[in-house]
Amino acid sequence: MEATIPAGWDQDSHTLYLHPSGVRIERRVYRNKESWILVPVDLDQAVLEFTPNSDGLGLAFAAFAGGDAGPKAAASGKETPARMAARRDEKLEDASDAEERSKEDEEDED
Numbered sequence: 001m002e003a004t005i006p007a008g009w010d011q012d013s014h015t016l017y018l019h020p021s022g023v024r025i026e027r028r029v030y031r032n033k034e035s036w037i038l039v040p041v042d043l044d045q046a047v048l049e050f051t052p053n054s055d056g057l058g059l060a061f062a063a064f065a066g067g068d069a070g071p072k073a074a075a076s077g078k079e080t081p082a083r084m085a086a087r088r089d090e091k092l093e094d095a096s097d098a099e100e101r102s103k104e105d106e107e108d109e110d
Contacts, residue, residue: 004058005017005061006061006065008020009025009061015027015028017057017061019064021041022041023038023039023040023041023064023069024038024039025037025038025039025057025060025061025064026039027052027057030047030049031049033049034052035049035050035051035052035056036049036050036051036052036056036057036059036060037049037050037060038050038060038063038064038068038069039069040068040069041069045069048060048063048068048069050063
């Protein structure tokens with residue numbers, strides 16, 4: 001039994017479905033097991049796994065429809081751990097740049 005493809009999805013092959021938002025559902029080996037995987041656009045969101053049959057494909061489409069892989073994380077305003085770490089790295093980099101500039105300014109004054 002083949003799962004019904006919801007409106008807005010394009011079937012690239014029998015193992016790959018693409019959405020215009022950039023989200024994809026594909027059947028492949030992921031973490032040493034075959035499954036349908038729902039791959040979100042936002043790399044901070046987790047990949048969701050479903051059984052490698054038509055039921056799993058239907059559940060993957062349903063999960064997307066429920067908002068489990070859309071751009072909601074970025075729009076919600078919540079900081080993800082990866083984004084917080086990136087901001088800390090930027091602040092450290094900016095601080096070291098400021099120190100270098102002040103050292104250069106001191107050397108120029110001498």
